[in-house]
Amino acid sequence: MPELRRDPVVGRWVIISTERARRPSDFPPREVRRRGGPCVFCAGQEENTPPEVWALRQGGHDNGTGWQVRVVPNKFPALRIEGELEPAGEGLYDRMNGVGAHEVIIEAPEHDASLERLSVEHLAGVLRAFQARMVDLAQDPRLDYVMVFKNHGEPAGASLEHPHSQLIATPIVPSMVADELAGGLQHFRIKQRCIWCDIVRQERHGQARLVCQDGGFMAVAPFAPRFPFETWILPVTHRSSFPDTTAVELFALARVVGHVLRRMAAVLNDPPYNLMLHSAPLRTPALQHFHWHIEIIPKLTNAAGFEWGTGFFINPTPPEEAAAHLRDERGAS
């Protein structure tokens, strides 16, 4: 059983993932590992994954072919869906069972597909999978948060080539989201405004960090980015919870996500990247002080001793320059 443990000084939780327990000799040399045999995420290999929990399909039957997007439990989950949390103390320390969910969103049946080259309809289907899983997992009262994320390319943490995203549902609201909620609430209490709405207004007015706008969504290089070419995508009007996005809005969002990823691929030579979806915690009512958003960080630099020691990041590319490179004079379509 994996275990959740809390650092007693700063309160940071970590997952000790015994499913993936590694001895010293198991840490691989730093080169691409190719799995032997056929890819289990490809069409026709459905029986080699755990049974699907959601699928977008035009024909066929559950766990057969005919799907466009397919969600399956991770075979090597960081957290497990079975069991009770059983929080316990050990002197100074706090731990609980590693209860949660870890799922894989297979974005397309073809091994050599790529998120940014999918049709808008298909990419909107991937986003719909995110939504559907968040809505379903919200029914489990043990779970407080769902983080949807994508690791593209080995340097960004991907261990399988087939295009896929993941989600991990946790019994705790993660510290970065908690920090965003706290910062947003502090701003709201003083100004009676959502801070991300203020960011949207300032960036639309200033334009220097704007990457694109389309159908109620905008992509922007944040004022204080941790990483070169870090880009945020957010709804222009206030919305705290991603699952509340309408079907029409999902299409516009798919256009913006696809556009940003294609621009990154063109400008940065198909970089490895991480994509993270920050939505409100599960089962919260609409929040006036939180605004859902997507963060995309191309993996161009490595966090090193200074970053791990301080939480400060050194970014060699001003966001105004990054946005200028990512902007496409031809617009977002």
Place this chain on the structure above:
Amino acid sequence: MPELRRDPVVGRWVIISTERARRPSDFPPREVRRRGGPCVFCAGQEENTPPEVWALRQGGHDNGTGWQVRVVPNKFPALRIEGELEPAGEGLYDRMNGVGAHEVIIEAPEHDASLERLSVEHLAGVLRAFQARMVDLAQDPRLDYVMVFKNHGEPAGASLEHPHSQLIATPIVPSMVADELAGGLQHFRIKQRCIWCDIVRQERHGQARLVCQDGGFMAVAPFAPRFPFETWILPVTHRSSFPDTTAVELFALARVVGHVLRRMAAVLNDPPYNLMLHSAPLRTPALQHFHWHIEIIPKLTNAAGFEWGTGFFINPTPPEEAAAHLRDERGAS
């Protein structure tokens, strides 16, 4: 001039390092780059670095040969020592000039030396360099913090092979240190005890996560480590500020640091690693609620989307197993 910028939501500061400004085409492919020409950190190349600010030498003269440890300003600094902070607002946002110091501690004159293979006397000299620079930089009222760190190996962020550490002095107490100070203060207010002293007591009693003890210092695998084989070294008796360490204590610390690094090299096949020194902010009186410590993290896994999105870390190696591998039955010498 580099610039410090603050994220308006979570308050995280970043350094936009214009000295190192990078266009998209400048991001290198992920392979080891070797500099052409002789190494500027080697003995005999002293005129090719900025003039030294500190040196441990048995003979010779300033900026000549004959040194064992030498500290020079970084030629491509993340922050610059000249200028005023000039904090300014821009709508929602806050920025200031990137004033600070960025120095390189050259650990030995020989290119193929290695921190963990230095004599105890020599390694104590490296630690003395850290001390001396912290004391000197504390005289600059613009600076609030000095982070000493070491990136060993390209995957851990090193760009030069010659053994060296670095320090960056910042005009702001970094968020991770601020979080430690806040967590330590909260514990102290409730318990009237230092939380790190409590950790020392619990780990000495339990032994499962203890790596070694020697001369008033201990190395321990923390209860909730972010990374596999993460190891902390701390003084057993309470001390908030690293510069207060005595010369005798520096020798004991050098023995423990050398031992831990040699054990990591043996167990993990000479891994890349980051080492960070967390001391109290500059010019603070002795603090009852903060305890200086060193953190060492071998670079065995990559932070990916889940970690960057949540602040949660997934660690595949329980610290009890890591400590068992790092413990050496023969003791710390």
